[in-house]
Amino acid sequence: MSQLCSINKCTRVSRGLCDCCQQNICLQHLNEHNALLISQLNPLTDDINALGYRLQTFSIQKTNHNGREKLEQWRQDCYKKIDYLFEQKCQELDHTVNEQVSKQREELDRIHLKITELINAQEATRQDIDLLRSTLHQLQENMNEIEQTCFTINTRPLLIDDTFILIKKTPEHELDLSTLSPVDRTIHRPEGSFRSFTGNDRHLLIHQHPNLCLLDREMNVVKQTFWLYDLGNVGVQHADQIACVDNLILTQNKINIYLNTYAYWQIIDILNELENDVRIRLIFLLQKC
Structure with missing residues (x-):
């Protein structure tokens, strides 16, 4: 069926x-x-x-705009470091020659003044003439050396590591902390330490109550001085710059330093006298909350 x-x-x-x-x-x-x-x-x-x-x-340029801005900022920062070192070494080179030229000019002015005095006095001895000739001859020899001065400039290639820049996709407006590199160093800070700090390629300046401490790349204290001022109440004198400071993330009582991460900070400048009457320019970075 x-x-x-x-x-x-x-x-x-x-x-x-x-x-x-x-x-x-x-x-x-x-x-x-x-x-x-x-x-x-x-x-x-x-x-x-x-x-x-x-x-x-779909616009690739629009999507990658922020990423390209960060890459461009990194490039400009690198250029600034290269330009700074270049200018520093050029000044060092000029200073070496200028020092020799200044000594030569001072000695030449002295001899010229001596001759003028002898001419005005219409009186000179054989010893005066011999001494002037000997000194002038030495100045001529010195000038020959200055004109033939040459320098040996030893430079090393600037090695760029591809790992200086790491690109990884993350959701928009979300910071994935799991992508951070392992902690490189940990600084334990006493209660009462202020959160303001600054750093460059060589040193990190932080407040470890009750001292202001300068640390090297290995986080060893290079120098410290007793600090009486409240960094939290420091007046902002220059807040129109935004610095991209890598490798720094704050926690409650310690600073975990990571590699290849970025945080944005506001720059303020203050001047104060530290020990030995050395005047040091301190640039403190306040976290934008």
Whole structure:
């Protein structure tokens, strides 16, 4: 005996297994189910077209804008460091020659003054003339050496490591702390230590109650001095610069120093006298909260 259609109240004979509902149904219901499936293709086509348009109008430059800005800032910072070292060495080179020239000029002025005095006095001895000639000859020899001065400049190639810049996709407006590198150093700070600090390529300046401490790259205290001032109440004198300070993340009573991470800080400048009457320019970075 033939099997009836599985659709409720349908008395027609089933003609096959429907791929959609996995039931044995009649030819009419098979056609209806097939038409229902076909009707769902048009919305899918619309969705595909919409995605295609979004892909066509997608701007890589706009998406990568912030990332490119950070890379450009890194490049400019590197250029500044190179330019600073270049200018420093140029000044050192000029200073070496200027020092010799200044000594030569002082001696020449002295001899010229001596000759002028002898001429004005209309009186000179053979010893005066011999001494002047000897001194002038020595100055000529010195000038020859100055004019022929040459320097040996030993330079080393600037090695750029690809790991200086690490790129990893993270959700927008979200900082994934699990992507941070392992802790490189940990500084334990006493209660009462202020959060303000600053650093450069060689040193880190922090407040470890009750002292202001200068640390080297190994986090050893190089120098410290007793500090009476409340860094939390320091007046802002220069807040129009934003510094990108890498490798520093604050916790409650210690600073965990990570590699290849960035935090934004506001720069303020203060001047104060430390021990030995040495005037040092301190740049404190206050965390933007």
